[in-house]
Amino acid sequence: MKINIPTMLTWLRILLIPIFVGAFYWPENLRKLSAMPSHEVNVFITVVFAIAAITDWLDGYLARRWNQTSAFGAFLDPVADKLMVAAALIVLVEFGRVGAIVALIIIGREIAVSALREWMAGEGQRSSVGVAMIGKVKTTVQMIAILFLLFWDDIDLGALGVFPTQLWGHILIVIAAFLTLLSMAYYLKAALPKLRGQ
Structure with missing residues (x-):
């Protein structure tokens, strides 16, 4: 597996998933999972998801621009996208x-x-x-x-x-x-x- 910057950005997107999901279940929210997260938690999660969304565009752009496309990258990129969207939607469903x-x-x-x-x-x-x-x-x-x-x-x-x-x-x-x-x-x-x- 060849590691380059586009692939690293894709891995970063995957690593950000447990961070923005976990933020919903920060100790203050564990008391009552149906409670709405605080404004600060909402802002943090939004920023983390926005960073992940930016890497979605950036890794593909850099891979094409720098000619660093690979079969593994072509496989990993859509997997990361789908995991990110699915995780966000599942959490959003839970909080209504x-x-x-x-x-x-x-x-x-x-x-x-x-x-x-x-x-x-x-x-x-x-x-x-x-x-x-x-x-x-x-x-x-x-x-x-x-x-x-x-x-x-x-x-x-x-x-x-x-x-x-x-x-x-x-x-x-x-x-x-x-x-x-x-x-x-x-x-x-x-x-x-x-x-x-x-």
Whole structure:
């Protein structure tokens, strides 16, 4: 396994997962798991998740720019992404910030599309189910929604008023779930000729 900066960033993203999940269960929250975390905990978790999300973009960008792509990196990167999103959604469900159905749609799609890509790769046609624009839009909306829902508290913008992160987090996560279904349909359609052949 060749270690380079993009791969290290991917590993960092994985290592950040237990940190932002564990912060929800800091001693003050262990007294009552259904209690809402404090504002400070929300801010900390949001910052940690934001750092992880930035590494998601940065590791791929650096790997391409520095020509440091590898088979292991191509395997590890999507695994890290899915672990990060799944962990965040599960915690958000537990604290009542996301509906279980929305979380199941998003996590289920990630598992299904990953399995589809692995199968298509085994058939030598991975490129036909490569990342499409709708998938990128879905990921962007999903990440912003999760950040809002992790932060949770409204943001005081002074003279501009108050930005309702809860409201926009809920709106965007529903949009992300809808885009999730659309993107899954897109990938299934792309793989349909091969599926029919089986």
